[in-house]
Amino acid sequence: MLKSILSALTSRWFLTLVAALCLGAIVWFLGPLVAVSGAFPLEDATIRLAAVFGILLVWALAMQWSLYRHRNANDRMVQALTKATPAAKADPDSEAVGQETDLLRGRLREALDQLRKARFGGKWGQRYLYQLxxxxxxxxxxxxxxxxxxxxxxxxxxxxxxxxxALRDVGGTRNCDWWFTDEAVxxxxxxxxxxxxxxxxxxxxxxxxxxxxxxxxxxxxxxxxxxxxxxxxxxxxxxxxxxxxxxxxxxxxxxxxxxxVGSRVPVYxxxxxxxxxxxxxxxxxxxxxxxxxxxxxxxxxxxxxxxxxxxxxxxxxxxxxALTGRIAxxxxxxxxxxxxxxxxxxxxxxxxxxxxxxxxxxxxxxxxxxxxxxxxxxxxxxxxxxxxxxxxxxxxxxxxxxxxxFGLERPVLPAASGGRSYFLTRTLRxxxxxxxxxxxxDSGLERRRRLLRGGTMAAMLLAGLAVAAFWANSFTGNAALVAGVDATAAKAQAELEPLAAAPRSLTKVDDTDFITIVPPLNTLRAIPAGWTEPPPLEMTGGLYQGDRLGRQSGTVYGRALDAVLLPRVFLRVEGQLRHERGRPEYLFQALKVYLMLAGKGPMDKSLVSEWMALDWMASLPGPAYDGIRRDLRTHLDAMLAAPLPTLPLDEALVEEARQSLTNYPLAERGFAILRDRPEIQALADWRLVDNAGPLAGRVLIRPSGKPLSDGVPGLYTYDGFHKAVLPALPKVAKALVAENWVLGQPSSGPQAVASAQRLEQGILAVYLDRYARQWDEMLGDVVIVPLRSLNQAADVLNTLSGPQSPLKLWLTAMVRQTTLAPGPNDKPADGKGPVAGGPLAGVAQQAQAGEKAVESTGTNAAYLARLAGVSLQPEGPPPGQPINDHFKALRELVQGEGGAPPKLDESLKLLGELYQQIARAANAPDQNGALLAGLAGGGDKGAVAAQLRTLARDLPDPVGGMVATVAQSAATVSAGGARVQINKAWQSTVLPFCRAALDNRFPMVPNSPVDVTAADFAKLFAPGGMIDQFFNTNLRPFVDMTVSPWAWQKVDQVDLGIPPAVLDQFERAARIRDSLFPAGATAAKVVFEITPVELDAKATQVAMDIDGQTLIYQHGPPRPQVMKWPGAEGTSSVRLGFGPPLPGEPAGISRQGPWALFHFLADGKLESTPQPDRFTFSVTVGTRKAVFALRADSVNNPFGKNLLESFRCPTAL
CATH class of the missing domain: 3.40.50 (Rossmann fold)
Structure with missing residues (x-):
């Protein structure tokens, strides 16, 4: 019995019933105290009784729904279990089995019907099949x-x-036995x-x-x-x-x-x-x-x-x-x-x-x-x-x-028989x-059910507790509210006293120290139930006392704002008027705020609030003053929300400010206002990268370093002008005239209307001037990329002259943006109506509207206009005509003039021809020859470049400069390409042999034991030799050989860019050719005359043999002897000896080889004279010396100083 009672008291239906009754009691007893917007909806007992019955009805419906869910789940389970499963294949001979199966299925339905009604005990008095x-x-x-x-x-x-x-072989699967006990299934x-x-x-x-x-x-x-x-x-x-x-x-x-199943199931x-x-x-x-x-x-x-x-x-x-031990x-x-x-x-x-x-x-x-x-x-x-x-x-x-x-026969035990069960009942039960x-x-399902059930119970419990505690808390809160108001008021009074600015007097404020006034104003604003916020919900319920306290505290706070904050704001703005005379726009806004605070103009609260907020941001900068700036803004907004007291103006200061503003053109200020309008700021920028095609980045750059994605502000575009600027001009002018009161001028009446019209034209003039500057800057800040190589030059020229030429697309887009007239709504000048123009768009639109009205009536427009004294034709040029005129040359360049083809197309055509020539040169099998032929006049590229340069002089700047630069750059690149090809030819054909033949060999390197062979020397330096042929083929047109030393000369206004030191070596090679290979000789030879001049006294004679040619001198009269090298005998030897022989001294010297003569001269001392063909040669053998006079047969001779020694094969050209 006790167990049943305890089970009932802890059941869900009983606990929820208790919760519902508690909620009903709260509604009955505390309901009359609940106030909603000043009304007490539960004050009537009938309404409270209905609310209590409603709570109980909701509880009953919830319980019934829970009961229904359990029954429904049980029925669904029974139906699923008793639903027959169709056999895969019927057996016609098994009718008895089928009848038995149907009978058992029917009996199972009867059993389940009994189980629906069976009472197995539990918290609810019965447990369904689903619940077992x-x-x-x-x-x-x-x-x-x-x-x-x-x-x-x-x-x-x-x-x-x-x-x-009867419980066997039944169910949905036909292959399971269902055993229904009073404790489990x-x-x-x-x-x-x-x-x-x-x-x-x-x-x-x-x-x-x-x-x-x-x-x-x-x-x-x-x-x-x-x-x-x-x-x-x-x-x-x-x-x-x-x-x-x-x-x-x-x-x-x-x-x-x-x-x-989704969970761990116990296994027994x-x-x-x-x-x-x-x-x-x-x-x-x-x-x-x-x-x-x-x-x-x-x-x-x-x-x-x-x-x-x-x-x-x-x-x-x-x-x-242990189990076995227990049995044992x-x-x-x-x-x-x-x-x-x-x-x-x-x-x-x-x-x-x-x-x-x-x-x-x-x-x-x-x-x-x-x-x-x-x-x-x-x-x-x-x-x-x-x-x-x-x-x-x-x-x-x-x-x-x-x-x-042991291999024995397994014993056979007798079969057991019996009907007793062992160790089952208590094991199961x-x-x-x-x-x-x-x-x-199932973890997911259980979690959701647990949260829902716990949340519902917690919500009901919390609701009951909250309502029970609401009024107690409200009473306590209101009592604390009254005490808090008293304490805060006393604190505010103590903080205001040091300021010496009681609400009764404003004349004592002579500073703009805003920091010191923030604490007392914060205190006043924070008075409970005062200015800060609406009544807190927890203090309502019919007990709130803040309404009466709030009105009084709000009045005190407002008076404090007028006494403490307003004078300081006024003084701060006065200071701005005194110290900001050089900033007209700033001065105008400060004067307007000043007059507003003094009640001399219409109040714009948002302007005053924003003006002071920006001033405090400048005077109190940084994160340290964030809180103070925020508090000051809050107090200022509260002060502006109420009427302000009248403050005395400094008339002299106002007059000075107005006088300063007269020097600032009103049109400039109007343009500044126009520029900052939201619809103007929202305009998209015009970007070169969007208008010059996808290839613009390959051929165009900006010398200023700006990217091509930087463009012109949307304010200075065709759409910006017609769709934003023209519609906004009348509004801006009207707004400026409406502010004439700031300057002491009339802001209404006929005079104001005329002033607005003049101002509108002035703003437009300022705007158009800046419009032209923006596009002039864009036009002057775009150039064609420098040409650095043949392939790159070909690519650039091909892109520039192609059908999607970025240059043409860019200039065409610029023409569209700089042709402001006619506008998008203007009619063509076909004589059927007026062109929407005039000085302002508004005038044009009004004329068009009037014409449409006249046309709609079917009346003669010209006749009515004459009667009314109104001209339907536009007065003066369209608003954007100055821009049309300013960029007329650019427009004619792109569109042509008088039906003539556009010069831009002619330029692009020539650029295309130049591209073809450079491309042919770049792709020619003999690229070196093609480039040199073009540079030296062998092709027609020079003519194309000249035509481009001539045409560029007739093009408007800076386009003409671009075209001229491209022509010059193409020639320069061609020269650079020629130099590369010449260098490759030199390094591949001449340089290897030159270095192998001359490096570290005499006479190029003095005292070298290895001589340059005569054949190699002739192959390099002879007329038509490797060096001479290379020079004549590749370099001669670019060298001025009329000067000494030789100098590079320009062809087609460019040179090859080869260093002068390289040219010095080719000039030296030419001198070697002329001195050693006279008259086109194929082998090196030298003809000279040698005359004995002096013989040492220790010698009786000196004998010289140069390749079989003998000279003997014995202190007699000197006789010149003509010598040739090499001689007729071809011995390739030079000998010199003194007589008579002296003991211990050599008799003479001897040299062999193709360069024996030059070795012999190097053994002695060869000195030049002022005459380039005459030299003095002295030779010493032992202690004896002989001196000779050497005279070459030409001034071009190999005896000059360092002619051969200073020659080196250039490693690169």
Whole structure:
């Protein structure tokens, strides 16, 4: 009885009823105190009673809805279970089976109807089929599942009415037994679902569909547990592979079940048919009924699934040994109580029979339940030995092992028979059913249900507590409010006293220190229930006292603002007027704010607020003053929200400010206002990159360094002019004239109208001037990229002259932007109507509107205009005509003049021809020849470049300069390309041989022991030799040989850019050619005359032999001797000797080889004279010396100083 009462008091319906009654009590007792906008809706008892009944009605409906949901879920489950599953193939010979099946299905419906009405106890007085715990019994065929349930000792409420067999072979799948007890629903599945060995595909699908059926109708907990049945007899008989295979099947079925259910389901392993273990019936024969119902097995501690080393399966061995030990302690009692010898033997060996099963059971459990890191392990709760009935031949494991070891015949035990069940009833009732709530619900679904239920209960509880505490808090808050107002007022009074600026006097304020006034003003504003914010909700409920206190505190705060803040703002603006005379626009705005504060003009609160905020940002900068600036802005807005007191003006200061502003053109200020208008700021910029085509970046750059994406502000575009500027001009002019009161001028009347018209024209003039400057700057800040190489020049010229020429697209786009007249709405001058023009767009629009009105009446417009004294023709040029005139030359360049072709097209055509020539040169097989021919006049490129330069002089700046620069750059690049090709030719044809023939050889390198061969020397330096031929072929047109030293000369206004030092070497090579290869000789030769001048006194004679040509001198008169090198004999030797021979001294010197003469001259001392063909040569041998006079046959001779020694093969040109 007590348990039933406690269950009812803790049920959900009772707790929710108590909550509803508490909420109703709160409404009844505290409702009259609730005020909403000054009204008390729950003051009437009838209304409160209706509210209480409404709460109870909501509770009743909620309970009924919950009951309906449970019933509906139960009905859906019953329908799903009783729905027939169509057979895959009907058997016409099985009509009796079909009739029996239909009868059993009908009986099941009757049973489920009874279950709908059955009362099983619980918090609600009844529990439906859906609410009972459900258990799934799985196992291999023949595992004893059905026998165990039939003899479990549980109560089956329908057995008396329908018979227990009626519950079998029914249900949605036709292959499950449904056992309905008053404590749980047990589902006995077919063994083939576990093994799936007959029809794997069909059995597997049916198994998964059945689990899905349970999940669909019991989403939170499809099953509360799994009873895993394993026959001990079969387990003992299986080989190790068979046992492992069966364990793998069970493990897979559990994994599939766990995957579909969504939670860890407790698994209870029932080792059935324990009665078939030899000695079972004899050992437990003395047990009473209550003792047979006890639990015989192992229940493991609850597994949290976290630690793998603490899994329950690892404890089985220890627990099973304890179970075996418990049986062993009972053996002695059984032996003493048994008189039959054979039965005593069975009793004695029974513990050993049980122990012999341990390895097989342990192996099975390890395969199924051993944890691994790759999957969540099953929740093993226990292992239990059971027996449903005693039938069949016992299994004697010990006898089998002994017989197998010694080759004996296996003994055959008599078959057992009996109808008693062992160790089932309490195992199911006290272990399995008692843990019905152990299974975890689907985590996602359970989380949502738990949050919803907890949130609902918490909301109801909090609502009740909140209402109960509301009025108590309101009373306390209002009491504190009154005290707070008193305290804050006293504090504000104390802070205001040092300022010496009581509300009664404004004349004492003579500073602009805003920082010191912020604390007292903050205090006044923060008075509870005052200015700061509306009444807090927690202090309402009919008890709020802030309304009366707020009106008084607001008045005090407003007076303080007028007394403390307003004078300082006024003084600050006066200071701005005194010190900012050089900034007209700033001065005008400051004067306007000053007059507004003094009440001398219409108040613009937003202007005053923004003006002072910007001033405070400048005078109190930085993050440190953020709070002060924010507070000052708040106080200023509060002050401006109320009428301001009248303050005395400084008339002289105002007059000075107005006088200064007269020097600032009003049109300039109007343009500044026009420029800052939102619709003007929203205009998109005109960008060159958007208008010059996708190839603009390849050929155009800006010398200023700005990117091509930087453009002209949208204010200075065709659309900006016509769509934004012209419509805004009248508004700006009107607004400026409306502010004439700031300057002391009339802001209304006929004079103001005329002033607005003049101002509109002035603003337009300023705007057009800046318009022209913007586009002049853009035009002057775009040039063609420099040409640096032949290929790049060809690419640039091809792009410039192509159909999508960025140059043409850019200039065409500029013409569109600089041709402001006619406008987009102007009519063509066809004589059918006026052209919308005039000085202003407004005039044009009015004329067009008037003309349309006249045309709509079908009346003669000209006749009516004459009668009215109005001209329909525009007065003066269109508004944008000055820009048209300013860029007339550019427009004619792009569009042509008088029907003539545009000069821009002619320029692009010539650029195309220049591209073709450079491209041909760049791609020619003999690129060097092509380039040199073009530069030297052998092609027509020079003519094209000249034509471009001539045409550029007729083009407007800066386009003409661009074209001229391109022509010059093309020639320069061609020269550069020619130089590259010349250098390649030099380095590939001449330089290798030159260096191999001359480097480190005499006479190019003095004192070198290796001579340049005569053939190599002639091959290099002879007329028509390698150097002479290379020079004449590649360089001669570019060299001025009329001067000495030679100099580079320009061809087609460019030179090759080769350094002068290189040219010096070619000039030296020419001198070597002329001096050693006279008259076009093919071999080097020298003709000279040598005359003895002086002979040492120690010698009687000196004899000289130059290649067979002899000169002997014996202190007689000198006689000149003509010598040739090489001589006729071709000995290639030079000898000189003194006579007579002196002891210890050499007799003379001798040289051999092609350069013997020059070696001989190098051995002596060769000195030049003022005459280039005359030299003095002295030679010393030992202590004797001879001097000769040497006269070359030409001034071009090889005896000059450093002629041969200074020549070096240029490494690069």
């Amino acid at each position: 715990p459900w258990y799934l019994l799985i196992g291999a065929p023949g595992a004893g599942k059905t026998t165990a349930l039939a003899n479990s000792g549980l109560r089956f409420p329908l057995a008396a009415e329908m018979g227990r067999a 047990l589902i006995d599945t077919a063994g083939r679902y576990i093994t799936q060995d007959s029809q794997p595909a069909i059995d597997g699908k049916v198994w998964k569909n059945f689990i899905a059926l349970l999940k669909r109708h019991r989403p939170r907990q499809p099953v509360n547990g799994i009873l895993l049945a394993v026959s001990l007899a079969e387990l003992a008989a299986w080989s190790e592979p068979e046992r492992k295979g069966h364990a793998e099947q069970l493990k897979l079925r559990l994994k599939e079940l766990r995957g579909q 392993v029932l080792l059935t048919k324990a009665d078939l273990i030899a000695g079972f019936a004899e050992f437990f024969d003395d047990l009473s009924r209550e003792e047979r119902e006890q639990v015989w097995g192992v229940t493991f501690p609850l597994d949290d699934g976290r630690k793998g080393d603490d899994a329950p399966v690892y404890r089985f061995g220890e627990e099973f040994d 302690r009972r053996v002695l009692d059984r032996v003493h109580g048994e008189s039959d010898i054979q039965r005593r033997s069975l009793d004695t060996l029974f513990p050993a029979q049980i122990a012999a099963l341990k390895p097989a059971i342990a192996d099975l459990l390890m395969v199924i339940f051993e944890p691994n890191r790759y999957e969540e392990r099953a929740l093993l709760r226990g292992v239990y030995l059971t027996s449903g009935t005693q039938d069949g031949a016992p299994v004697d494991r010990l006898s089998e092992m002994v017989a197998g070891s 006290e272990v399995v059913f008692a843990e019905a709530g152990l299974v975890g619900a």
